[in-house]
Amino acid sequence: MSRHEIRFELNGEARTAEVEADRLLLDLLRADLGATGTKEGCRIGICGTCTVLIDGRPISSCLYPAVYADGRKVRTIEGIAPDGGKLTPLQQAFIEQGGFQCGICTPGQIVSATALLEAHPKPTEDEIRRWMMGNLCRCTGYFGIRRAIETAAGTAR
Amino acid sequence: MSFELHRPRSLDEALTLLEKNEGAHVMAGATALVLLMRQGLVRPSVVVSLRDAGLGGIRAESDGALWLGATTTIREAEESPLVRSFCPALAEAFGHVATVRVRDQATVGGNLAHADPAQDPPPMLLALGAEVELAKAGRKKPRRIPVEELLVGLFETSIEEGEILTGVRVPPLPAGTRATYVKFLPRTEDDYATVSVAAVGRVTNGALMDARIALGSVGPTAVRARKTEAALREVALMPGGADNGRLTAAAALVRDEIDPLDDIRGSAEYKREMARVWTERAVRSLLS
Numbered sequence: 001m002s003r004h005e006i007r008f009e010l011n012g013e014a015r016t017a018e019v020e021a022d023r024l025l026l027d028l029l030r031a032d033l034g035a036t037g038t039k040e041g042c043r044i045g046i047c048g049t050c051t052v053l054i055d056g057r058p059i060s061s062c063l064y065p066a067v068y069a070d071g072r073k074v075r076t077i078e079g080i081a082p083d084g085g086k087l088t089p090l091q092q093a094f095i096e097q098g099g100f101q102c103g104i105c106t107p108g109q110i111v112s113a114t115a116l117l118e119a120h121p122k123p124t125e126d127e128i129r130r131w132m133m134g135n136l137c138r139c140t141g142y143f144g145i146r147r148a149i150e151t152a153a154g155t156a157r
Numbered sequence: 158m159s160f161e162l163h164r165p166r167s168l169d170e171a172l173t174l175l176e177k178n179e180g181a182h183v184m185a186g187a188t189a190l191v192l193l194m195r196q197g198l199v200r201p202s203v204v205v206s207l208r209d210a211g212l213g214g215i216r217a218e219s220d221g222a223l224w225l226g227a228t229t230t231i232r233e234a235e236e237s238p239l240v241r242s243f244c245p246a247l248a249e250a251f252g253h254v255a256t257v258r259v260r261d262q263a264t265v266g267g268n269l270a271h272a273d274p275a276q277d278p279p280p281m282l283l284a285l286g287a288e289v290e291l292a293k294a295g296r297k298k299p300r301r302i303p304v305e306e307l308l309v310g311l312f313e314t315s316i317e318e319g320e321i322l323t324g325v326r327v328p329p330l331p332a333g334t335r336a337t338y339v340k341f342l343p344r345t346e347d348d349y350a351t352v353s354v355a356a357v358g359r360v361t362n363g364a365l366m367d368a369r370i371a372l373g374s375v376g377p378t379a380v381r382a383r384k385t386e387a388a389l390r391e392v393a394l395m396p397g398g399a400d401n402g403r404l405t406a407a408a409a410l411v412r413d414e415i416d417p418l419d420d421i422r423g424s425a426e427y428k429r430e431m432a433r434v435w436t437e438r439a440v441r442s443l444l445s
Contacts, residue, residue: 001159001160001161002160002161002162004162004164021160021161021162021204022159022160022194024191043195044192044195045188045192045255045258045259046347048256048258051258054261057232057261058257058258058261059258059261059262060258060259060262063187063188063191063192063259063262064187064191064262065184065187065191065206067162067164067206068187068206068208112257112258129346130257130346131257133256133345133346133347134255134256134257134258134259134347
């Protein structure tokens with residue numbers, strides 16, 4: 001197995017790592033770097049639990065070779081809220097609108113929805129549905145999640 | 158799995174690596190190959206990543222054709238103003254692929270080279286008469302073949318040892334061309350289609366000229382429905398949108414031009430019937 005040195009930015013901080021060719025970003029984050037906010041779910045790219053942003057775009061870190069992060073900006077759930085423990089309006093809205101229950105899918109939901117609001121600050125209901133469709137939640141149903149996004153976007157009725 | 162990964166910085170470097178490493182696998186977005194390796198279906202000893210080989214990008218060619226570089230992501234293709242103005246239905250077909258996460262990682266070239274019969278772009282590209290270019294070490298001009306000749310079987314292409322698919326070229330569309338892509342998804346929106354239909358044709362005085370119909374998820378490859386196309390020649394709807402029987406009869410032919418399997422998305426017979434229904438709907442939308 002070939003090994004590769006990679007340089008990337010993790011939540012604004014420059015990092016280097018040496019990874020094997022088959023290392024996946026999810027395992028680099030959780031096992032090697034201890035950034036366990038990103039959760040492992042299906043491990044086949046379906047459930048959205050392991051969503052992280054690469055240069056601002058959401059991907060499944062369970063399908064993403066760690067070497068592909070070389071030269072890129074990786075943003076995880078740990079990098080969503082600004083320093084100082086203050087939550088973003090979106091995170092606050094997930095709490096207030098009942099956007100989660102057991103919480104396992106929540107990091108992925110928040111990361112996906114953060115990217116949605118960066119791409120579409122005032123998303124229509126259809127845009128929310130289409131974007132978030134690949135982030136599965138088995139507890140709450142999706143109404144609370146949609147309401148939380150609409151609340152953060154200021155489009156809640 | 159244990160493999161040697163190469164990250165060439167140019168197409169020439171990638172082609173040389175393939176020439177030197179027989180049986181090497183090419184990886185672009187990696188969404189498919191990561192899963193195939195995990196399932197043990199592919200056990201490469203050498204993997205050549207195209208990610209940094211400079212094969213991305215979308216451009217209009219001088220003859221009016223549209224060029225999509227192999228490592229263009231599906232989402233770049235979906236959101237490209239160039240693609241949308243060239244053919245909105247093509248942008249929509251890219252937009253139907255899986256989820257936004259997959260579209261941000263998977264590539265236009267990888268999607269074709271993977272030859273998954275349930276993917277969305279291949280039927281649309283077939284119906285648009287698209288071609289792919291295949292480069293190889295020592296070859297001065299790339300080999301150019303229709304997408305139809307690329308897709309030869311289930312997850313099987315005509316790409317030869319040492320070749321790299323560098324991009325897809327969609328020929329210019331004659332004035333008055335209309336196109337649509339419909340995907341029948343009774344379960345969830347990120348599912349594979351039960352049946353998908355791409356339809357392209359010029360409409361002159363309300364009649365459909367030179368129809369091209371292609372379907373996905375109904376056989377080992379995405380497939381053109383040529384008998385249906387021939388029967389659709391100059392089909393028109395009556396005032397008020399009623400069919401004089403020709404459209405219905407033509408769409409019924411599609412049932413025997415496909416080779417679906419029984420699976421969790423329905424029986425083969427059900428898929429034949431849905432192919433008929435959605436072909437009729439797709440053509441109707443071109444005419445209305």
